[in-house]
Amino acid sequence: MSTEPRKALVYHYVRRPLILDEPDWCAGHTTDGQNAKVDITHDGPENVIAPGDRRLIRTQVSQAPFSAFDRSITLHVEFENLTGSYAPDEIEQLANDLVEASVQLREAGRQFAEILTRPDVAVPVPDRVAKLHQQARADYLKGKAERAAAQRCPAAHPKDPSPCDGPLAVAVLDSSGAGTEACEWHGARLLASLEQGRVYGLPDASPGAAIRVFKSAGTMQPFAWVERGEGQ
Known part of the structure; x- marks a missing residue:
């Protein structure tokens, strides 16, 4: 039996400060739930749509700048659960509130679209997606060359x-x-x-x-x- 100490490979998180570019629409950062770099998100202010003090919709601009899958800027939309039993007058009021909420939701969408048109908004392509694009292009060029070779003159x-x-x-x-x-x-x-x-x-x-x-x-x-x- 060997007397040499055994070695094992383990993975662990390394916590250290990280300085990153923060878009002007971001409301700031906390460290809650962001133990890994890929978990870091830019989140804008929460916009609550609540006509008549009835909370119906919540919107928030968000981006995960280090995600391995999608780094695009999106507008997160969350609807309240309106399931329940209503009296006729309550149904009328709910319908009116939904109409007003749709107006405010469209305005939130326009503001989000304006953010995307800003010249300083750049959406980096995740490394994983970039590699997939490179592989797809390489496969296409290889196939193109093979097709060209197969179609050569006799x-x-x-x-x-x-x-x-x-x-x-x-x-x-x-x-x-x-x-x-x-x-x-x-x-x-x-x-x-x-x-x-x-x-x-x-x-x-x-x-x-x-x-x-x-x-x-x-x-x-x-x-x-x-x-x-x-x-x-």
Whole structure:
């Protein structure tokens, strides 16, 4: 049995002061319930909508600036439970209060919209969301490249990763008369790799396609996509 002391990895909160930018709509901060950085929230003043002294709705602008999921500024809306039994006159009064409450709620929404239009309001993207966006973009670009590779002209060699430079433009034939259609780029690469190859422009190709491919092939090495050692 080993006499060396065993070691264990444990996680614990480290409490230390944190200075952060506070938006002008924030009503201040307390430390209650905010033991972790992700729990920190900016909260605006509580707005109680209570027509006729009947508390119906509470609104409050809020933001969790270090959340791992959503750091946007939102308007929290909380409704009172109005479930109960009412007399006819009480129903009438409740309906009137709800109408007035809706007017005040719309005004709270307009004030919230004004906060969002301020130039100093910036909503940082959470690291987790940013990584998801980066991964999604990488997957999209990879898929785009794979789709482009799969749609290359028939003359593109499987080991040649270069993309086509345009639509089918020429037909490249070998000495036996066998051949394939190609874009100008891969047509030139194929022609440069053939002995006694020939090139013909397709009927719907742009004028001079065959001549361009022939001249371009003269500047290329055979099998240009093959890696060569020094001096080869």
